[in-house]
Amino acid sequence: TGEPTPEIVPSSLVDAPLKVPCRLLMGPGPGNAHPRVLAAQTLPLLGHMHPPFFAIMDEIQDGLRYLFQTASKHVLLISGTGHAGMEAAIANMLEPGETIVVGNNGIWGQRVCDLAARYGGNVVSLDKEAGGTLSLKEIQDSLDQHKPAILFLCQGESSTGAHQSLAGVADACDAQGTLLIVDTVCSLGAVPFYGDAWGVDCMYSGSQKVISAPPGAAPFMLSDLGLKKLLNRKTKVASYNFDLNLIGDYWGWFGKRSYHHTGMVSTWYGMREALALISAEGLPSLWERHRRLHLVLLKGLAALGLEPFVKSDSDRLVSVNTIKVPEGVDWAAVVKNAMDKYNVEIAGGLGPTAGRVWRVGLLGYNAKLENVELVITAFRDGLKQQNFLK
Numbered sequence: 373t374g375e376p377t378p379e380i381v382p383s384s385l386v387d388a389p390l391k392v393p394c395r396l397l398m399g400p401g402p403g404n405a406h407p408r409v410l411a412a413q414t415l416p417l418l419g420h421m422h423p424p425f426f427a428i429m430d431e432i433q434d435g436l437r438y439l440f441q442t443a444s445k446h447v448l449l450i451s452g453t454g455h456a457g458m459e460a461a462i463a464n465m466l467e468p469g470e471t472i473v474v475g476n477n478g479i480w481g482q483r484v485c486d487l488a489a490r491y492g493g494n495v496v497s498l499d500k501e502a503g504g505t506l507s508l509k510e511i512q513d514s515l516d517q518h519k520p521a522i523l524f525l526c527q528g529e530s531s532t533g534a535h536q537s538l539a540g541v542a543d544a545c546d547a548q549g550t551l552l553i554v555d556t557v558c559s560l561g562a563v564p565f566y567g568d569a570w571g572v573d574c575m576y577s578g579s580q581k582v583i584s585a586p587p588g589a590a591p592f593m594l595s596d597l598g599l600k601k602l603l604n605r606k607t608k609v610a611s612y613n614f615d616l617n618l619i620g621d622y623w624g625w626f627g628k629r630s631y632h633h634t635g636m637v638s639t640w641y642g643m644r645e646a647l648a649l650i651s652a653e654g655l656p657s658l659w660e661r662h663r664r665l666h667l668v669l670l671k672g673l674a675a676l677g678l679e680p681f682v683k684s685d686s687d688r689l690v691s692v693n694t695i696k697v698p699e700g701v702d703w704a705a706v707v708k709n710a711m712d713k714y715n716v717e718i719a720g721g722l723g724p725t726a727g728r729v730w731r732v733g734l735l736g737y738n739a740k741l742e743n744v745e746l747v748i749t750a751f752r753d754g755l756k757q758q759n760f761l762k
């Protein structure tokens with residue numbers, strides 16, 4: 373009699389606190405979160421429909437408008453990582469049968485092609501070699517030819533380290549009635565982004581890069597035109613989880629608040645603090661800090677005989693730096709040595725750059741001179757062990 377004994381018992385959990393090594397994350401993300409952000413996440417939970425929590429959501433929206441440089445009412449956090457922002461953008465802005473031109477110069481363009489096809493889009497991949505960016509002329513020509521409903525561009529291609537310029541793109545889009553979607557997951561906060569002035573209709577980002585919060589919240593915006601597109605869709609948004617009619621209604625876009633999903637209470641406390649830190653530092657200072665340290669990094673690595681992967685200075689992304697692996701050097705051994713000896717993460721390539729580059733992140737809280745110096749020291753040591761340096 374009595375309750376049966378569970379037959380399945382935990383094999384690895386014991387009654388001891390979780391232990392995690394403390395590492396300096398200088399790869400393409402996540403970077404280390406700011407301590408104030410982490411501290412905020414330990415505060416007591418509120419209900420996701422409690423007025424004090426709505427007040428925090430309002431503050432987050434205020435911080436997002438500053439970070440996006442937009443006066444749009446239609447900003448929020450998508451619950452999920454950068455991919456959730458990407459899927460929300462495609463699911464809501466693209467209708468089945470519509471054409472989308474996708475700037476494709478790395479893994480993110482490839483993924484958007486995949487996603488857009490899943491949502492029934494007619495996908496035109498506008499290809500560029502890894503490390504390159506699209507010229508305004510190439511973009512214009514493609515828009516003229518295909519007259520797409522949507523143009524997708526990735527501002528910071530973290531698989532290649534390329535920085536796509538957005539200047540003039542909105543005018544080219546306007547000429548064809550095309551809406552502009554931009555991925556800023558690894559660029560937002562590190563380089564200028566002017567949501568309104570650049571005519572961006574839909575933008576998504578990620579929490580774990582320059583914003584210096586843990587992964588799990590995707591900053592998101594729609595312009596007035598983007599919202600109009602959403603409200604005038606002929607078809608229902610195919611994803612329930614990412615339907616902005618519903619999520620927007622939770623974030624107060626339509627003058628009330630309705631439950632769609634349980635807001636990520638602790639995660640959003642952290643985002644509130646991360647956005648407060650960005651507002652306190654100011655965007656010009658944040659942009660300049662990243663640019664300056666990017667130059668320090670490249671100079672230090674050049675002194676070791678290493679070269680950037682992206683050929684043109686103006687195409688180089690300052691937040692995720694790609695460095696060519698020299699002939700005969702074992703890139704993975706350098707990565708391993710950096711972790712084992714210096715507790716610092718340097719990453720290898722991804723997608724088209726796998727095995728060809730190292731990637732070094734300068735992400736918000738981690739973008740500090742002492743961290744850049746440690747990365748250079750770790751490279752010097754790793755390259756000596758490979759006999760690339762004496």
Ligand code: PMP
Binds near residue numbers: 456526530558
């Ligand atoms: N876009 C870009 C440019 C990225 O760098 C990343 C993450 N590396 C993503 C999208 C996807 O974000 P996540 O891994 O947070 O889903």
